Amino acid sequence: MAYSKKEEFPDQDLRLAEIAKALSHPARIKILRILNQMNSCMVGGLVEQLPISQSTVSQHLTELRKAGLIIGEIDGPKVCYCINKEQLTKTKKAFDRLFSGIGCC
Amino acid sequence: MAYSKKEEFPDQDLRLAEIAKALSHPARIKILRILNQMNSCMVGGLVEQLPISQSTVSQHLTELRKAGLIIGEIDGPKVCYCINKEQLTKTKKAFDRLFSGIGCC
DNA sequence: TCCTTATATCGTATATTTACGATATACAAT
DNA sequence: ATTGTATATCGTAAATATACGATATAAGGA
Numbered sequence: 001m002a003y004s005k006k007e008e009f010p011d012q013d014l015r016l017a018e019i020a021k022a023l024s025h026p027a028r029i030k031i032l033r034i035l036n037q038m039n040s041c042m043v044g045g046l047v048e049q050l051p052i053s054q055s056t057v058s059q060h061l062t063e064l065r066k067a068g069l070i071i072g073e074i075d076g077p078k079v080c081y082c083i084n085k086e087q088l089t090k091t092k093k094a095f096d097r098l099f100s101g102i103g104c105c
Numbered sequence: 106m107a108y109s110k111k112e113e114f115p116d117q118d119l120r121l122a123e124i125a126k127a128l129s130h131p132a133r134i135k136i137l138r139i140l141n142q143m144n145s146c147m148v149g150g151l152v153e154q155l156p157i158s159q160s161t162v163s164q165h166l167t168e169l170r171k172a173g174l175i176i177g178e179i180d181g182p183k184v185c186y187c188i189n190k191e192q193l194t195k196t197k198k199a200f201d202r203l204f205s206g207i208g209c210c
Numbered sequence: 211t212c213c214t215t216a217t218a219t220c221g222t223a224t225a226t227t228t229a230c231g232a233t234a235t236a237c238a239a240t
Numbered sequence: 241a242t243t244g245t246a247t248a249t250c251g252t253a254a255a256t257a258t259a260c261g262a263t264a265t266a267a268g269g270a
Contacts, residue, residue, distance in 0.1 A: 009131035024126035026114035
């Protein structure tokens, strides 16, 4: 088949869908919760608290980073991840706009 | 590989991830917007306003229905879809809880 | 320099999603 | 009864996501 019609939808809807996709796996939601709870965390600390392998955790972190929801700072041989609060605030507002734009009280 | 670790995550995170997944395609977000704008709409009306085929629209509607975000009422040979405002309100609250539980202001 | 540690990336297998056309179903109207 | 209309479902192909182990990379310490 000819593929991915996603680009044919309004930009606003596409961007919101992308953020929703970043939130569409329980591991990624859990990661956000852990990062908030601990303020920041090394990858190893996350791996310890998740039932998935290091390489899979790394993949999920990459997706959260691409969506702008987290930031990773290199700290020697380690990488320290934390939540991107600014982007998260924007995301919350985008969802709020969607819900109110959809007649949600 | 052995598959889907999703069940190994907290129920709350899993349910929120499922709703996020329902919102993770621009066609489904557009459908919600159209349904709100028109109050309710037959499938044919949606197909006219979307750049995808009837069968694909039907698949997206099934996913939104499974997530509880829309309701379809049979009306003769047609089906009339509308937003499930009750569920949408719950969804909004679930996202709000996530965001505040994540340190979002 | 060599070893250890931490993380990312590669290669790969399987599952799921997205998309379409074709077909089935369900009802209304003739 | 037959025809037409609306929608869902089936079959299928391609794309993407999920998961892992193995390997590469990068930095610190011996």
